[in-house]
Amino acid sequence: MDGTFPIGARAVDSDITFLAIDPSTDAKIEPAFAVSSEADVADACKLAAAAFDTFREIDPEARAVFLETIADEIEAIHEPLVARAIQESGLPRPRLEGERGRTTGQLRLFAKHLRAGTWASVVIDQAQPDRKPMPRSDLRQRRIAVGPVAVFGASNFPLAFSVAGGDTASALAAGCPVVVKGHPAHPGTSVMVGKAIQAAVAKCGLPEGVFSLVQGPANELGAALVTDPRIKAVGFTGSRGGGLALVALAAARPEPIPVYAEMSSINPVILFPAALAARGEALGKAYVGSLTMGSGQFCTNPGIVVAVDSPDLDVFVAAAAAALGEAAPQVMLTPGIHASYEQGVSALAGHDAVETLARGTEAEGANRGRAALFSTTGKAFVADPALSHEVFGAASIIVRCTDLAEVRSVLEKIEGQLTITLQIDEGDHADAAALLPVLERKAGRILANGWPTGVEVAPAMVHGGPFPATSDPRTTSVGSAAIERFLRPVCYQDLPDALLPKAVKHGNPLGLPRTEG
């Protein structure tokens, strides 16, 4: 692997470099990677703008083949890619192998979605020349790509939410050229995937500007990308502060653009009485499994459990505390993320209204996150917003409520969420139904008798939700519906057939599904 990054068809180098850090040892890892300059960002955006009109109009079948070619190129480097991602993220091999599969799987899902054609949302309102009192024009609507898209790779998913992750796959599927700002925690992984996409662009004979990657440790690089006038939308997964900074930059541009930022979520789990009575102990163990997976570094991590106080809840708490007390420390993604986890855990441990129920086993080695389990009362939770802030890592708080009305007050108090989970049995259905309208107002995904971590990549998935889970609750960043963020409708009124794009021509040469008005 060399340290260059792909801008269009070129491999770009620089005298200014940075190194990745192995979070398991704090050691620097070779090779050094070139730091992209603002001129590189401008070059990437210029190429992307030049590629746009060609790329967005290639047939859906050609874009589908392109996405499949990217998947093939990534599969061809599976072993070195996973090895590098392990070194740069500290995540275990099975997790990264699964994530590699999810990454190529989602590229192929978008290829299938392109072939199905519904994404183009073609609507034809035939002309009615004899309509009285006024004739109706011929109206033809389709959706086109919004323009070049900036994507920010996430630290916690070096593959599935990074260079060829869901944001990139959905933007490319829509017909948008993409400029990725790689996450500085995994530059080697980013470059390997970036070069795989670059190879796919060349193999498919597409314009070189369809894809570029810029990277470096400074936030200014991301700011330059978001404020480049050729960028028309942004996809981001990361911190609330980072997401909001990008939203502010995008809104302050002479031409404001949408930012689809996935930020902060504590993913409440509500334990209902009949479920607790039937399987409190098993639920306690399963909860800790979901909480500690991947050192808790999922935005879907169950950060809060809400339940009515009872002896059955005590059984759950005892089982969870026992399981968590045995949880081994796990390497966190970066020294910064580890430090911010420790800070969040200390703040909760030192809070007057919070009891520490259990900590994971002692940590040895660099950046090891020790799991943490806390409890508080519904009253204290409602009184102090600080108790509902995300602690990114394997920390969670159990909120003991006096009755279901207090459970409702807790849920009303929390901010927007990616997920809310119900643990219910049949005897709980009436209570759960009464809460459903609150849950729908608060979350993008409501699930029963499962755990929120591990998002299925599928057409019906919603990985989104009201602020601060995301900056725009109308969409999803996972699943084929993610393409909709990067499309906009255009209506063609009375254009002669010769001028109409293929998608809306009278003979329907692309065979796209149509709604006739």
Ligand SMILES: NC(=O)C1=CN([C@@H]2O[C@H](COP(=O)(O)OP(=O)(O)OC[C@H]3O[C@@H](n4cnc5c(N)ncnc54)[C@H](O)[C@@H]3O)[C@@H](O)[C@H]2O)C=CC1
């Ligand atoms: N909810 C979630 O899914 C995730 C949340 N996090 C949270 O974020 C914290 C820091 O982790 P990171 O992954 O490094 O997230 P981050 O938000 O600090 O950085 C993500 C990307 O955005 C860029 N960025 C951040 N602030 C920026 C600004 N003001 N202007 C321009 N670019 C900016 C960074 O350079 C990086 O490429 C974690 O401790 C955790 O709290 C991290 C990963 C996922």
Ligand SMILES: O=C(O)CCC(=O)C(=O)O
């Ligand atoms: O739980 C998952 O599979 C996805 C989580 C996620 O989107 C994130 O942590 O950024």
